[in-house]
Amino acid sequence: MIKYIFSIVLLLLNFDLVFSQTGSKNAGTASVLFLRSDLSARTASLSGAFTAYADDENALQYNPAGLANISSSALGLNHSEWFQNIRMDHLIFTYKFDDKLGWAVSMSHMWMPTIQGKDIYGQPTRKLNVSTSVVQLGIGYKITPSFFLGLGVKYFNDRLADYGADGLAMDLGFFLYTMVPGFRVGAAVQNLGPKVQYDVKREQLPLTFRAGISYKAYFVSGLVIAIDAIKSLDSDVYPVAGIEYRFAHLLSFRIGNSFRDQSQFLPTMGVGLAIAQKYFINYAFSMNPDLGNTHKIGFTFRFHKPGKRYGTNNFYAIPKPVLLPPHNVRYEITQSGLLIRWERVPGARYYVYARSKGQQKWTRINAHPLFSNQMSFKKIHKNRVIYITVTSVINEKESAHSKEVRIETK
DSSP states (O other): OOHHHHHHHHHHHHHHHHOOOOOOOOTTOOOOGGGOOOOOOOHHHTTTOOOTTTTTTHHHHHOOGGGGGGGSSSEEEEEEEEEGGEEEEEEEEEEEEEESSSEEEEEEEOOOOEEEEEOSSEEEEEOOEEEEEEEEEEEEEEEEEEEEEEEEEEEEEEETTTTTEEEEEEEEEEEEEEETTTTEEEEEEEEOOOOSSSSSSSSSSSOOEEEEEEEESSSSSEEEEEEEEEEETSSSSSEEEEEEEETHHEEEEEEEEEEEEOOOOOEEEEEEEEEETTEEEEEOOOEEEETTEEEEEEEEEEOOOOEEETTTEEEEEEOOOOOOOOOOOOEEEEEEEEEEOOOTTTTTTEEEEEETOOOOEEEEEOOOBBBEEEEEEOOOSSEEEEEEEEEEEEEEEEOOOOOOEEEEEE
């Protein structure tokens, strides 16, 4: 397992040589840059490679389509200590309506120390305040079991001393579980909106295009690799990459890097702690030789919808949608071997399990989920009794076992 993780880290290191670039000729043409900050400790430790990962409340900031992918409602708070005592706070609330719809609302604020003003002669004048606030609302909807769309709307207020600007911006995105098990694709366009005006000149918003892939590895349980390609108004296309390894649903280890210029490899690293799969603590650290160190810490509380009350003392908790196993599993022994068939489950792939008579433990026969609703065996042993069962898999979630089938070969 360690060698696999080490190999992936080396791959990320090599990205620096392949994709490094010089500064864009459009640098400095965008304003309200706080709109594209990495505010979450978890996503920051992945260097923002989250467009096609998007499996929690942070999808709101990267790809709102991923809000349909969240498994529970959540309340999260993240705090960042940046260079020169700049601080950022981010509060987010997500709610899982049902199996198809999720939404989120967040409030973010950037605090900067006061700046000493000076006149044309260099003499101190009054101190100046700089800050930015953003309120964002987003929804994600599951169009099909594997294809999601999302929309986000944000209001921002940017203060630069005596000048200020506010306005609206919009995000659009999609998220797709592909036919390749564990492989996901996502894309988003962020900060669509009109120019803002501080004084006389009108400034552009930091329009950003993101496209990403992620892979949940089957050869190492708990390992996810994510890569994004990003093109913004004031930069050329550049990749970001991150990996996350979850151990025993308790600890998470993360590393990521942004390959935006020809600087040396400066990864962001992070860890996470999950308590009872309900309380989550995340920490991220990054180092920059010019700007100094950055620390981010986040706390998240996840919960399910409260039940509805009927009568005086009767409470009913709304059940989560259940992924059904295939039914009508049957077999046929032919001259060419054994053929197993079952009824299709819409949008699902399948695992087939077997065990011999007297065994209690099921053995998975196929390493990767099947697209077909049948499986054949060319060679079968005679005078044996075996049992077969099948499960459904949708979006990497597996159902319970189907009713087992007893097969006696003669």
